Amino acid sequence: MKWVFFAGLAALGSAALAQTAPSFDCSKASTSAEELICTDEALARLDRLVAERFDAALDVVRGLESGSASAEDDLRAYQRGWIAGRDDCWKAQDLAACVKDSYLRRDGELVATWLLETPIGIAYWSCNGDPANEVVTYFFATERPSVRFERGDSIDAGALVPTGSGSRYEGSFGRSIWIKGEEATYREPDPDGASYQCVLARKE
Structure with missing residues (x-):
């Protein structure tokens, strides 16, 4: 045996x-x-x-x-x-x-x-004073907190990065969103790189 x-x-x-x-x-x-x-x-x-x-x-x-x-x-x-x-x-x-x-x-x-996990929250942002100019962010409780960007037909993913205030997520090719309360600065990816001032329209 x-x-x-x-x-x-x-x-x-x-x-x-x-x-x-x-x-x-x-x-x-x-x-x-x-x-x-x-x-x-x-x-x-x-x-x-x-x-x-x-x-x-x-x-x-x-x-x-x-x-x-x-x-x-x-x-x-x-x-x-x-x-x-x-x-x-x-x-x-x-x-x-x-x-x-x-x-x-x-x-x-x-x-x-x-979308391998259920998001812990979804935020809809209205940018530059135009409700049609919308950015949607899905937040995930991964080991490094992550985000899914949706704007028009584009989808991207980003990660939380250190910042002095608020929460900043960086995606691909310079795309980012810097959230401070119910306001955020959203930046388009390069080569456009345009920045938009956004306000929280609703969240889930």
């Missing part, structure tokens, strides 16, 4: 390893970021989290009524681009901080873009 006992121990060890290892094979780690993740349980956990979010986003994409194949190609391409950006953290002064920031941002992006 000894072999049964040792087999059980091996299975327990494998299960424990799966709970601490990242989503990728560490024997094939080829970048300084991957090597660090394989030795840092906190970063490995974030890697597993983002891998789970990516799988959940794939499920959403595959359930689209139309354009699912193209959307899946785009999602996979964006994920590959994100991994390349994460691996560029070797250029940063603090590799671990850069890798962590990359994971936290990607977690929020996937959740907000694909």
Whole structure:
């Protein structure tokens, strides 16, 4: 019966390893970021989290009524681009901080873009005194608080960033919203970069 006992121990060890290892094979780690993740349980956990979010986003994409194949190609391409950006953290002064920031941002992006969680709040902003000029923000309680921007046909995701007052979320290509109470400054992405003064119209 000894072999049964040792087999059980091996299975327990494998299960424990799966709970601490990242989503990728560490024997094939080829970048300084991957090597660090394989030795840092906190970063490995974030890697597993983002891998789970990516799988959940794939499920959403595959359930689209139309354009699912193209959307899946785009999602996979964006994920590959994100991994390349994460691996560029070797250029940063603090590799671990850069890798962590990359994971936290990607977690929020996937959740907000694909509505993987229920938002904790939705705010409708009327900008430049025109109710038709509306920005909608969905807020998510991800590990780094995140936001989904909707304006017209455009959708973007952003993350909370430090600021001296209010709450500022930064999205892609310079898009941002800086909220102070029931007022906000919204900035369009580059190259337009136009800023709008907005007031809270309603919230859910």
